Amino acid sequence: MAVCLESTVGLEAALASSLFYKLKELQCPPVEGLFLTEPESMQELLCTPSIHRLDILEWICARISPLLQGQFSTLKESQTDVKIKEMARLGFQLMICQAEDLDLIKGLATPQRQLSFMNELVDVIRCPDCATGEAPSCSFEETCMSRVQSTEELLKEMFSSPHFQSVRNPECNPWPSDIKPLLLGGEPLQKRNTLAAKTKDAHLEEYQKMLRETSETLDELKEECSFLGSDALPDSSTVVQALKLAVSDFLLLTSTFSQIYEDEFKAHCSRPAPQISDCGPLFQSVHVSLGICSKELQAIAQFSETSDRIVSAVHSRQVEKEAWGGSSMMTLSSKIEQLRKKYEHFHTALHG
Structure with a gap:
């Protein structure tokens, strides 16, 4: 040291x-x-x-x-x-x-x-x-x-x-028996073998324990799913029979749809949708109704827009101040109130 x-x-x-x-x-x-x-x-x-x-x-x-x-x-x-x-x-x-x-x-x-x-x-x-x-x-x-x-x-x-590739995948041939103790750090070969045997036995015991636990778990699952076995009772095979019937029906529906698609639908999938004629009376009446509805909606929209403009104009006249033939600025309501007072004063002076 x-x-x-x-x-x-x-x-x-x-x-x-x-x-x-x-x-x-x-x-x-x-x-x-x-x-x-x-x-x-x-x-x-x-x-x-x-x-x-x-x-x-x-x-x-x-x-x-x-x-x-x-x-x-x-x-x-x-x-x-x-x-x-x-x-x-x-x-x-x-x-x-x-x-x-x-x-x-x-x-x-x-x-x-x-x-x-x-x-x-x-x-x-x-x-x-x-x-x-x-x-x-x-x-x-x-x-x-x-x-x-x-x-x-x-x-x-x-x-x-x-x-570098040879380092990643080395091809290491077995060393001679007289060289192994030197490569293993100088410890006796018998001691190394004993330690390796103990480690191997410990791993084997652990693996055997895992296999026993897995086997027990599989046995429990087998008991719970006894109806899946070949020797299942007739009344316990109802679930399996129902599952087979559902799968059969699904397969039949799938094959039927595939056949109809090949015969009827496939020709329409590679070209645009067919043009529907508007000459029938039903289509004409629907077209007329839609036109009237569209015009009514336009009229309602114009009415709403006109109402909003009127309300905005009235509000601006009530709030904004203007010149009414003089130098003073006042709102419409103030001007009306001023004229009303002048009229009352004039009427009182005339009949007084």
């Missing part, structure tokens, strides 16, 4: 060293002024939560997506959480992490996972179209499309390969 842990730590330090020199080659500003020689120091820089590490991630993400560079420049130093969420969203768009993997951006994940994530981001920058120049010559969308196309070509090549 100690040897395995030591090898894992050494591998992580080697990955950190490789990533550090990649950033040096890309002229990453947060790394330019650092002179580290020990892989452990490089691992501590890239895998320990710090502002310097976030600056490195921010520069990598800005190189991949220039839009983020403009967005980061507008944020304040206290808005670190916003930057972390945007970098996680970029990793999700590149399909190398989840949008909720904020611990991965903060540096709280395992060193191996952090180094793998940062290596994949750097590989996006180091693509042939984006590796040179101060500003990337290809956009973020073009980079993603390039990665998708290369992955698609790789999958096509893999699925079309005959080796």
